Amino acid sequence: MRNIAEIYKRELRFYFSTPVAYSVMFIFAAIFGFLFYRNLTYYSNLSYQLMQNPYYAQRIDLIMGVFSPVFSSNSIILLMMIPPISMRLFAEEKKSGTIELLFTYPIKDFQIVIGKWLSAVTVIFCMLVLTLPAPFMAFGFAKNAEWGPVLAGYLGLFLMCLSFLSLGLLISALSENQIVSISVSYGALLGFWFLGWAVDPNSGKMIGKVLGELSIIGHMTNLIKGIIDTKDIVYYVLFIFTTVFLTLRVLESKRWRG
Amino acid sequence: MIKIDRVTKMYGQTVAVRNVSFEVEKGEILGFLGPNGAGKTTMMRIITGFFPPTDGDTFVEGHSVLTEPLEVKKRIGYVPENPSMYTDMRVYEYLRFIGAVKGVPRSKVKESVEKTVEQCALEKVTKRRIGELSKGFRQRVALGQALVNDPPVLVLDEPTSGLDPKQIHEIRGLIKSMAGERTIILSTHILPEVSMTCSKVVIINEGQILAVDSTENIGRNLAQSHQIEMVVEGPPDRIVDRLTQIEGIKRVDNRGSTYIVDLEKEKDLRALIAKKIVENGFGLLEMKSRSMSLEDVFLRLVTEEEGGNS
Numbered sequence: 055m056r057n058i059a060e061i062y063k064r065e066l067r068f069y070f071s072t073p074v075a076y077s078v079m080f081i082f083a084a085i086f087g088f089l090f091y092r093n094l095t096y097y098s099n100l101s102y103q104l105m106q107n108p109y110y111a112q113r114i115d116l117i118m119g120v121f122s123p124v125f126s127s128n129s130i131i132l133l134m135m136i137p138p139i140s141m142r143l144f145a146e147e148k149k150s151g152t153i154e155l156l157f158t159y160p161i162k163d164f165q166i167v168i169g170k171w172l173s174a175v176t177v178i179f180c181m182l183v184l185t186l187p188a189p190f191m192a193f194g195f196a197k198n199a200e201w202g203p204v205l206a207g208y209l210g211l212f213l214m215c216l217s218f219l220s221l222g223l224l225i226s227a228l229s230e231n232q233i234v235s236i237s238v239s240y241g242a243l244l245g246f247w248f249l250g251w252a253v254d255p256n257s258g259k260m261i262g263k264v265l266g267e268l269s270i271i272g273h274m275t276n277l278i279k280g281i282i283d284t285k286d287i288v289y290y291v292l293f294i295f296t297t298v299f300l301t302l303r304v305l306e307s308k309r310w311r312g
Numbered sequence: 313m314i315k316i317d318r319v320t321k322m323y324g325q326t327v328a329v330r331n332v333s334f335e336v337e338k339g340e341i342l343g344f345l346g347p348n349g350a351g352k353t354t355m356m357r358i359i360t361g362f363f364p365p366t367d368g369d370t371f372v373e374g375h376s377v378l379t380e381p382l383e384v385k386k387r388i389g390y391v392p393e394n395p396s397m398y399t400d401m402r403v404y405e406y407l408r409f410i411g412a413v414k415g416v417p418r419s420k421v422k423e424s425v426e427k428t429v430e431q432c433a434l435e436k437v438t439k440r441r442i443g444e445l446s447k448g449f450r451q452r453v454a455l456g457q458a459l460v461n462d463p464p465v466l467v468l469d470e471p472t473s474g475l476d477p478k479q480i481h482e483i484r485g486l487i488k489s490m491a492g493e494r495t496i497i498l499s500t501h502i503l504p505e506v507s508m509t510c511s512k513v514v515i516i517n518e519g520q521i522l523a524v525d526s527t528e529n530i531g532r533n534l535a536q537s538h539q540i541e542m543v544v545e546g547p548p549d550r551i552v553d554r555l556t557q558i559e560g561i562k563r564v565d566n567r568g569s570t571y572i573v574d575l576e577k578e579k580d581l582r583a584l585i586a587k588k589i590v591e592n593g594f595g596l597l598e599m600k601s602r603s604m605s606l607e608d609v610f611l612r613l614v615t616e617e618e619g620g621n622s
């Protein structure tokens with residue numbers, strides 16, 4: 055436990071002692087804010103008109119009208135934001151050679167992996183927390199809105215980010231070049247994203263269903279609508295667990311090969 | 313204290329270390345001597361648990377690096393050949409971090425770090441970033457991270473390479489001051505370093521051990537193979553030719569008018585050689601029996617092995 059905490063603290067201090075964390079957070083907050091503002095103004099104009107009609111007045115809501123589209127367009131932004139955070143985790147230590155000492159300390163591989171992973175999780179968490187003023191503002195306008203579905207959407211974004219991160223961690227362990235690490239991460243993440251489009255899931259073909267189920271972003275659709283489905287949560291947890299586990303195996307096998 | 317048991321390490325198809333065994337007693341300073349590419353770094357990385365051997369095992373205080381790596385790692389302080397440390401960290405902060413990772417109890421971390429700072433003379437740089445330090449200071453920080461948890465074993469891979477003479481002197485002094493209380497394995501390709509700091513020496517070449525002995529013994533044993541150094545006046549070609557004809561002479565080396573003669577066995581051929589030289593009309597100016605310096609031993613061991621293989 056103490057070892058994990060020490061690795062975690064060092065990694066976190068690194069993130070915040072360089073511009074990495076700040077720039078990623080700032081850029082994301084700015085984009086999120088812009089998309090949110092645009093959707094909100096569009097929606098408020100629209101709803102003003104719809105309010106005139108009692109039939110539509112019942113159907114409009116902030117989740118479907120604002121949050122869901124904002125979260126949805128932000129998933130691609132997040133896909134671009136996570137690899138800069140994850141690329142260095144192991145690649146940098148291998149390149150600079152600090153891994154040589156790290157591996158000779160009385161500390162287990164999984165403690166190193168978890169410590170590093172948690173530090174990046176913290177950066178991602180802060181990144182998402184920084185966008186919270188947006189829903190607070192929106193709720194200031196719409197008194198009857200509920201937090202529940204919004205938080206479900208945030209949970210979806212968070213789990214999706216952790217999946218991106220874990221895949222990035224694995225790729226970082228495979229490479230000692232940060233540029234290779236980030237490029238392959240983008241490739242792999244986009245690959246997982248396009249899986250959902252490869253075959254039309256409504257075509258009734260089995261393969262389309264299976265590929266759709268594997269898509270990282272596909273599992274967001276329900277969550278960002280405020281619907282928490284165990285299936286989606288299980289998918290993310292399994293995805294994260296598998297990639298972190300593979301990272302451990304990669305470190306181990308690299309060691310055996312010298 | 314430390315036992316290396318038939319260790320072999322392959323990188324793919326290349327054999328870096330082949331069937332190496334030796335032991336180090338408590339308090340000894342062992343010099344691990346070999347030319348570039350001999351397998352010194354590979355051996356040290358196995359001992360420290362950085363990577364496992366392809367075959368064989370190593371033990372520290374009876375703990376196997378294969379089955380109890382954490383027990384082994386707790387007991388070893390390691391300074392790699394080109395120590396890479398987190399350049400963004402400050403010296404004090406770094407040592408505190410390493411102390412904690414190496415399991416120094418929370419209440420003792422501060423004390424251990426301060427002791428290490430004093431021991432490695434780092435007082436002036438505790439607040440500096442490691443990346444900004446000079447090579448000499450960085451080497452001392454590397455030594456500091458090895459010592460911070462007060463381990464009984466130190467493994468130092470070429471600890472003086474790249475330092476200026478004053479720094480080399482300081483580091484060697486520091487190493488020697490720890491003799492007795494710690495068991496130290498030190499690799500080097502600088503021969504005087506071994507005779508100056510080590511009590512025992514293992515000579516390795518192309519992954520194989522050529523000799524294991526105390527520093528004194530190695531010089532003495534090999535000296536018994538006898539060399540004679542002479543200064544002779546006359547045409548070198550003919551002198552070398554005549555000398556090699558004498559039975560019992562293995563090899564003649566010639567530099568200017570100085571000749572170094574390797575004798576086959578422990579036979580004293582000095583009288584015979586002197587006679588031959590005078591008979592052939594050359595002028596014998598000087599002749600002495602040569603006890604070999606460690607440097608000769610080393611060169612010899614390596615060249616002999618190579619000759620034997622081909």
Ligand SMILES: Nc1ncnc2c1ncn2[C@@H]1O[C@H](COP(=O)(O)OP(=O)(O)OP(=O)(O)O)[C@@H](O)[C@H]1O
Binds near residue numbers: 328347348350354501
């Ligand atoms: N990662 C690696 N992959 C493949 N071969 C390697 C690797 N590391 C070392 N070798 C080879 O193994 C042999 C032993 O190398 P090692 O670094 O242990 O030598 P050394 O005695 O430390 O040399 P030096 O004095 O130059 O530091 C060399 O032939 C080297 O080329």
Ligand SMILES: [Mg+2]
Binds near residue numbers: 352353354393469
């Ligand atoms: Mg080396």
